[in-house]
Amino acid sequence: GESVGLHLPTLSVQEGDNSIINCAYSNSASDYFIWYKQESGKGPQFIIDIRSNMDKRQGQRVTVLLNKTVKHLSLQIAATQPGDSAVYFCAENDSGNTPLVFGKGTRLSVIA
Amino acid sequence: GAGVSQSPSNKVTEKGKDVELRCDPISGHTALYWYRQRLGQGLEFLIYFQGNSAPDKSGLPSDRFSAERTGESVSTLTIQRTQQEDSAVYLCASSLGGGPSYNEQFFGPGTRLTVL
Numbered sequence: 158g159e160s161v162g163l164h165l166p167t168l169s170v171q172e173g174d175n176s177i178i179n180c181a182y183s184n185s186a187s188d189y190f191i192w193y194k195q196e197s198g199k200g201p202q203f204i205i206d207i208r209s210n211m212d213k214r215q216g217q218r219v220t221v222l223l224n225k226t227v228k229h230l231s232l233q234i235a236a237t238q239p240g241d242s243a244v245y246f247c248a249e250n251d252s253g254n255t256p257l258v259f260g261k262g263t264r265l266s267v268i269a
Numbered sequence: 270g271a272g273v274s275q276s277p278s279n280k281v282t283e284k285g286k287d288v289e290l291r292c293d294p295i296s297g298h299t300a301l302y303w304y305r306q307r308l309g310q311g312l313e314f315l316i317y318f319q320g321n322s323a324p325d326k327s328g329l330p331s332d333r334f335s336a337e338r339t340g341e342s343v344s345t346l347t348i349q350r351t352q353q354e355d356s357a358v359y360l361c362a363s364s365l366g367g368g369p370s371y372n373e374q375f376f377g378p379g380t381r382l383t384v385l
Contacts, residue, residue: 165309189370200273200360200376201312208370246311254319254368256302256328259311 165244167264176234178263180247183228187249191257192221192232196243204232204245234265242267271295273377275361281383282351290346290380294363301344302362302374303336312360318344319366351384358382 170176182190188209193201207214207221207230214221220233230247244264248257274293282288294301299320304312314328318338329335333351338344348355358381362374 198378200362200378202376203373206370248312250369252368252370254317254325256314256317256325257312257369257374259304259313261309261311 165262165264167266169266169268170237172239172267172269173236176232176237176241176265178232178234178245178265180230180232180260180263181228182230182247182249182258182260184249184251184258185225185228186251187228187258188251190221190223190230190247190249192219192230193246193248193259194241194243195246195262201246237265237267239267239269241265273361273363273375275359275377275380277380278378279381279383281385283385284353285350287347287349288351288382290348290359290382292344292346292361292363292377294342294344294361295375297341297365298363298375299341299366300364300368300372300374301338302364302369303344303346304360304362305330306358306360306379308357315346315359319368348382351382353384356382356384 191206192204195201205216218235222231244262246262247260301318303315317325333349336346358379360379362376364374365372
């Protein structure tokens with residue numbers, strides 16, 4: 158399959174460390190946010206989502222933080238593992254049926 | 270169960286030719302989306318089908334692009350008179366419906382289109 162992000166920003170972390178991936182959005186009306194993970198040659202895979210009435214949501218090893226004041230979203234991955242190596246995208250929309258707007262993505266590279 | 274499948278996985282064509290890309294959604298999913306992903310970029314929305322409603326075509330970049338869906342099953346994305354800038358990975362996703370913020374979208378592996 159095709160590599161989807163040869164020129165993306167890259168975050169390199171040591172295995173076992175925590176990772177933080179950031180995303181800025183511009184639409185102040187956005188009320189739903191989602192993080193996807195995309196491995197090489199595969200389609201994006203849902204990780205975690207959050208609505209605008211929350212500022213933090215936790216999953217298994219992942220936490221999403223939302224700061225609506227500065228329109229900033231982050232994904233925290235605890236105890237990063239080699240299997241976490243992928244491109245991560247944020248996406249958002251401003252109502253139930255409007256299309257998701259995707260960010261450009263960040264490549265996470267885990268150093269064993 | 271089976272996920273979203275797309276065919277072909279790779280397509281190489283000459284400039285000016287027409288191409289058809291196929292998507293088989295997860296059975297029972299009423300919503301189907303097409304996206305384009307250029308190298309090093311995020312996903313660009315193209316078109317959204319929801320049940321029997323008129324599709325949301327607001328993301329189609331030109332009239333060379335069109336898509337059809339048969340009921341709540343297979344969808345075909347057609348690109349006529351392909352141009353080199355059409356080269357990208359075309360991704361299909363399906364969900365239970367109700368819009369992107371109500372139900373998770375499940376993505377297929379994509380079709381890599383290369384226009385020479």
